[in-house]
Amino acid sequence: MTATVPPPPVLQPGGRVLGTALDPPAPSRRGRVRSRTVAAVLLVLTVAAYLLFRTDGAADSSDAASFRFFDSVRDWVDANRDTSPFFLYGFNYVRLGVRLLVDTVHGALTGLGFAGLVAAVTAIGAVLAGWRTGLLALGGFLAFGVLGLWEESVDTLVLTLSAVLLSVLIGVPLGILAARVRWVGATLRPVLDVMQIMPTFAYLAPMTLLFLIGEPAAVIATMIYAVPATIRITALGISEVPPTAVEAATALGSTRWQLLGKVRLPMARTTIALAVNQTIMLALSMVVITALIDAPGLGQNIVNALQRVNVGAAFDAGVAIVILAVVLDRITTGAARRTRLHRPARQRRTRWIVAGAALAGVVLIALVPVRETDLPAYSFAAPVNDLVGWIELHWYDVTEGLKNGISAGVLDPLETVLVTTPWWLFVAAVAAFGTLISGWRAALIAALAAAGPAALGLWQHSMQTLATVLVAIVITMAIGVAIGVFCARHDRLATGIRPLLDAAQTMPSFVYLLPAVALFGASRFTAIVAAVIFAVPPVVRLVERGLRDVPPTVVEAALSAGSTPRQLLWKVQLPMARGGLLLAANQGIVMVLAMVVVGGLVGAGALGYDVVAGFSQRELFGQGLAAGLAIVLLGILLDRLTQGFHHSKRPRG
Amino acid sequence: MTPMIEIAALWKVFGPRADRVVGTPLADLPRAELRARTGCLAAVRDVSFDVRPGEVFVVMGLSGSGKSTLVRCLTRLIEPTSGDISIGGESVRAMNPKRLRELRRRQVAMVFQHFGLLPHRSVLDNVAYGLEIQGRSRAERHRRAAETLALVGLQEHEHQYPDQLSGGMQQRVGLARALATDPEVLLFDEPFSALDPLIRRDMQDEVRRLHAEVGKTLVFITHDLAEALTLGDRIAVLRDGELVQVGTPEDLVGAPADSYVADFVRDVPRSDVLTLRWIMRDPAPGELCEDEPLSHRTVIRDAVHRVLRAERPIAVVDGTERLGVIDADQLLPALISHHRQVPV
Incomplete structure (x- = not known):
């Protein structure tokens, strides 16, 4: 019997049709065969051209034209910072304004004093997200004192809050505009696309050029890093408001502003709260990195310790960052979850009373003369360093073997091939394969x-x-797909692993360097390990969702035809989840790049190191800026190449 | 009596350069061909009709016939391509945005298929929304909203939120919201098609009752013939954006304008809708009748009892004027003449 019913279209969460479940066999097979042939021919041609034309892979000159150009730009800026109208009336005022903001926030937080701030955060957590979160916040902030990192934690919090304030002030209106005004949305979309694939490092050098090093540059870089999420999610929330409600309100004679204020914004409230949550998490992870351009806070401790490969010294700061991330995340997701569309009047009243009481309590507690130094002190530095020493002693063969095996067996040959490829051949290959894929x-x-x-x-x-x-990325995908498939097939494992994935995604990228350094010391492989740890959680999540999105009717049909679980996976679920897998690859690549660059701090060398060196050594500034640009270009290259995986793939055939 | 709503030669064409279609030979093309040629979809084509004050005017058609577009054109929720609309004697298309808002705020209110309630507001605040955006004081709008809620039987539910109510109750809120601003005209866009049949009948009764109580002009969109027949003083049948027939339920069933309408009303029991006027015959010369005549407005079904019991034919009169006579020979075919509803 032949099937006559058209197959259901495979939908991505975004509603994009990726293709139909069963393409008409004839044209698709022919098309696939043809594109496979083309790919094979291209591959052979590329290899042949490489063998013919390969170079000896000369080391980069330290005096390239671009470096000199960026150096001269820097010199011009330095010479004209106090005379050029751009700086006199533009950037310098921005810097002063941001400095003022940072000082105000700092004044407000330190003005509360240790006891007052701890009480305030606890109260905010309890009122916005429930007493459990309040207790978590209390414990977390006390821990900063115990770890002896109170000042640093407050500094990090100040920078994060300042950047979030700016992001929300700029991002929410822009998000509303992007959702409501067609050309604004169309203009912003590609800009945001590029901003979101830029590795964190790339923002730093230009900021120092414009705003000098220090807090203002850090806050602005952080804002630029975090604001795309604010804009995107706000726009999403506004455009998701059901058109029926808007139409009904229009039919009753609402003006545009009434529609915005009384219908669209209230209905998008939960999503906007989520946007703030995401903004905070992104800002925190960036603020830590801005330690490289001399921003104060926990990041400083980590950078200093990492540069001395002293994991124990970095560990305390890492713990503090994780605590800060978890507390901020819990408070804001709790608040977002509680921003339900409505709540009974009585509950609202009690909430005001509780808030008032909490405020009074905070004021009272702020008067209590307790200082962070009154707390018992504890540091993880010694035990962690002992542990690292023990690992070095006992696992040396394993870690070293793994590191050297992969470095010598895979990394080195690949690097040699890439480095000795003439640039024109590389460009041509990218163009050819890119056309094929995207x-x-x-x-x-x-x-x-x-x-x-x-x-x-x-x-x-x-x-x-x-x-x-x-x-x-190969390692990430291998691990991520394996875990993702496992999670999709075992519900209990999935529920068990989900909080772990959640936690992993809220952590600033810097933190991931610590376990990698602990295990593998400073090397290129360390960066790979950190990148894998960093990128696996989102890959797992996307793979799992892709597999779970396979329509249950198809799975049922395959089962009733007598498929074994293995056949089901390989012949039905994985092929149909292609969209999710490829999206995971795209996301994974962007994240891996970001982390590999940060790995420049721990011995990965190359571009990441150039950027870092550019901050610290004046004569390397031009090279650092050029390296930042090269990172951005690499990001665009990888994203565009793989983006076609999920964007332009039309139904085969 | 001047009509409440006048629509003349109304067009709505969706698509690129839609304004180039009306008034050209393109306008005469059938829908599908127009779409193939220009990429434009003529949702409403050259529609004209009047709605009298206090009337229940039903627009009926299958999905895609342009009825929802038509009703949205009335208050320019969808901007018409060409034609004239006037409400209360004033041209709607000539209104500036401010005047148009006034029209929507005070004169014409609408009830939607999917309710369009605001989930973040209580029932009371939903109903008060129209008054709120007019800038009325809180006390006043809440008092007025509470009155309207009582009118639709929801006085107990003021402080609940829409998602706590059943579909039927939500639509009552939608109805109350439309009534709260005391408009002259109420537009209903398939208000009950999302509800299940029993609740739908309740709501239809509710609309009839409210119409009797408050006496507004109602324009009612539906795809359900039974609903159209029970509610409508007059019914307009729309097909592919064109008006096929406008008339009373009787006109539609008794004298369908074309085979499309005839097909539509085929399964309607004629004896439930048609009056004696449609089946009476001329009296034979010198024929004797029963003493008590029947009004020509009597629906066939209601006359069955008397006609079958009568010894002689019964006269059908309009006041005192005798229009014709009726006996069992005319009545019986009318009772059984509609098509079977179950295939043999």
Whole structure:
């Protein structure tokens, strides 16, 4: 019997149709065979061209034209910072304004004093997200004192809050505009796309150029890093408001502002609260990194300790960051969850009473003369260093073997191939394979981005970074898909692992360096490990969702045809979850790149190191800025190449 | 009597350069061909009708016939492409945005298929929304909203939220919201098609009762013929955006304008809708009748009892004027003449 019913379309969560479950066999097979042939021919051609034209892979000059150019830009800026109207009436005022904001927030938080601030955070947690969260906040903030990191934690909190304040002030109105005004949305979308794939490091150098090092530059870089999420999620919330409610309110004669204030904003409240939550988490992870441009806070402790490969010293700060992240996340997700659309009047009244009481309590407690130094002190430094020593002693063969095996067996050869590839061949290969995967538009952008590193004079470093990224992404995907498949097939495992994944995604990227350094010391492999740990959680999540989104009717049909679980997985679920898998690969690559670059701090070298060195050594500034640009180009290259996986893939055939 | 709503030559064309269609030969193309040629969809084509004050005017059609678009054109929730609309003698298309808002706030209110309630507001505040945006004081709008809620029988539920109510109750809130601003005209866009049949009948009764109580002009959109026949003083049948027929339920059933309408009303029991006027015959010369005549407005079904018991034919009169006579020979075919509803 032949099926005559058209197959159901495979929908992605976003509602994009990825293809139909069962393509008409004839054209699809022919098309696939043809594109496979083309791919094979291209591969052979690329290899042949590589063998013919490979270079000796000269090291990057430290005096490339681009470096000199950026240096001269820097010199011009330094010379004109107090005379050029751009700075006199523009950037300098921005810097002063942000400084004022930071000082105000700092004044407010430190003005409360230790006891007052702890009480305030506890009260906020309890009122917004329930007493459990209040207790968590209490414990967390007391722990800052116990760890002896009170000042640093407050500094980090101050910078985060300042950046979040700016992001919300700028991002929410922009998000509303993007959702309501077509051309604003259309203009912002590609800009946000690029901003979101930029690794954190890339923002730092230009900020120091414009705003000098220190808090203002840190806050602005953080704001730029976090604001795309604010804009995106706000716009999503506004555009998700049901049109029926808007139409009904219009039919009753609402003006545009009444529609916004009385219908759209209240109905998007929960989503906007979520936007603030995401903004806070992104800001926190960036604020830690801005330690590299001399921002105060916990990041300083980590950077200093990492540069001395002293895991124990970094561990306390890492714990403090994780605590801060968890507390902020719990409070804001709790608040978002509680921002239900309505609540009974009585409950609302009690909430005001509780809030009032809490405020009075905070004021009272702020008067109590307790200081953070009155708390018992504890540091993880010694036990952690002991543990690291023990690992080095007992696991040395395993860790070293793994590290050297992968470095020598995979990383080095790949790096050699990439470095010795002539740049034009690389660009041509990117263009050819890009067209095959993502269409000519994306391929064109990718090819231009691929040519960039050569033009910047950072070919060798870019290819080294790329090799590290490629190895890391392969490992990430292997682990991520395996765990994702497991989670999709075992509900109990999935529920068990979900809080872990949640927690992993709220943690600032810096924190992931610590276990990697503890196990593998400072090396390129360390960066790979950190990147894998960093990128696996979202990959797991996307893979699991992709598998679970396979329509249950199809699974049922396959089961009733007598498929074994293995056949079900390989012949039905994985092929149908292709969209989710490829999206996971795309996301994974972007995250891996970000982490590999940060790995420059712990011996991964290449572009990440160039950027860091650019901050600390004046004569390397130009190279650092060029490296930042090369990182952005690599990001665009990888994103465009893989984006076609899920964007432009039309139904086969 | 001047009509409450006048619609003349109304067009709504969706698509690129829609304004280039009306008034050109393109306008005469059938819908599908127009779409193939220009990419435009003519949702409403050259529709004209009047609605009298206090009337229940039903617009009926299958889905995609343009009825929802038509009703949204009345207050320019959808901007018409061409044609004239006037409400209360004033041209709607000539109104500036401010005047249009006034019209929506005070003169015309609408009830929606999917209710369109605001989930973050209590029932009371939903009903008061229209008054709130007019800038009325809190006390006044709450008093007025409470009165309206009592009118639809929801006085107990003022402080609940829409998601705590059943579908039927939600639509009562929608109805109360429309009534709260005391508009002259109420527009209903398939208000009950999302409700299940029993509740739908309740709501239809509710609308009839309210219409009797408050005496508004009602424009009612539906795809349900039974609903159209029970509610409508007059019914407009729409097909592919064009008006096929406008008339009383009797006109539609007794004299369908074309085979489309005939097909539509085929399963309607004629004896429930048609009056004696449709089946009486001329009296034979010198024919003797029963003493008591029947009014020509009597529905066939209600006359069955008397006609079958009568010895002689019964006269059908309009006041004192005798229009014709009726006996069992005319009545019986009318009782059994509609098509079977169950296939043999």
